[in-house]
Amino acid sequence: DAKTTQPNSMESNEEEPVHLPCNHSTISGTDYIHWYRQLPSQGPEYVIHGLTSNVNNRMASLAIAEDRKSSTLILHRATLRDAAVYYCILIQRGYSTLTFGKGTMLLVSP
Amino acid sequence: EAGVAQSPRYKIIEKRQSVAFWCNPISGHATLYWYQQILGQGPKLLIQFQNNGVVDDSQLPKDRFSAERLKGVDSTLKIQPAKLEDSAVYLCASSLGRRTVKNTEAFFGQGTRLTVV
Numbered sequence: 001d002a003k004t005t006q007p008n009s010m011e012s013n014e015e016e017p018v019h020l021p022c023n024h025s026t027i028s029g030t031d032y033i034h035w036y037r038q039l040p041s042q043g044p045e046y047v048i049h050g051l052t053s054n055v056n057n058r059m060a061s062l063a064i065a066e067d068r069k070s071s072t073l074i075l076h077r078a079t080l081r082d083a084a085v086y087y088c089i090l091i092q093r094g095y096s097t098l099t100f101g102k103g104t105m106l107l108v109s110p
Numbered sequence: 111e112a113g114v115a116q117s118p119r120y121k122i123i124e125k126r127q128s129v130a131f132w133c134n135p136i137s138g139h140a141t142l143y144w145y146q147q148i149l150g151q152g153p154k155l156l157i158q159f160q161n162n163g164v165v166d167d168s169q170l171p172k173d174r175f176s177a178e179r180l181k182g183v184d185s186t187l188k189i190q191p192a193k194l195e196d197s198a199v200y201l202c203a204s205s206l207g208r209r210t211v212k213n214t215e216a217f218f219g220q221g222t223r224l225t226v227v
Contacts, residue, residue, distance in 0.1 A: 041220075043201050043218025043220055046217075091214055095214075096214040098143070098203075100145075101152055102151065
């Protein structure tokens with residue numbers, strides 16, 4: 001599986017935007033970029049995924065670099081409930097195996 | 111829609127004892143995963159089933175861990191005998207699993223926290 005690199009932790013203030021980066025320089029043309037998050041004492045939950053174009057859903061936006069070697073998960077207005085570990089995962093088209101790295105722990109202050 | 115159900119939520123056992131975890135995936139989900147999550151780390155895939163067949167068990171310590179998914183629905187994960195380093199949260203997840211990207215979205219249960227003393 002292609003590897004991803006994320007910062008260990010990031011901090012934000014409530015109601016401010018948060019940009020969580022992910023580097024995946026060895027991504028292949030058939031790898032989809034998925035983001036999951038894990039709230040304290042919970043199992044991970046799906047956030048968003050994309051291939052080449054930027055994507056938006058009710059939870060977040062995903063901005064994908066033109067060369068696809070990096071992506072950014074954007075939370076438009078962080079809330080205390082968004083404090084979690086965020087995982088960036090590459091999944092090859094046609095496959096369904098989720099391989100988690102260490103992720104980024106997001107701390108949100110009031 | 112009911113989520114992924116796991117039981118028990120917590121378990122404390124002594125080393126060398128055996129333990130079993132149960133998972134009931136979301137109805138209709140063909141793919142079932144078992145993950146081990148040690149404190150401070152990301153989840154590590156132990157085994158992945160597609161219906162009742164094994165897709166990937168490369169990281170399952172087969173000398174002590176076993177898993178089955180009879181009839182392609184419920185699954186059990188067993189550890190026998192347990193070691194101190196098996197203390198972790200064991201997460202079960204399921205997905206539709208058909209070969210489209212949308213159907214790879216995985217839904218996780220709340221996990222079973224195992225403490226081996």
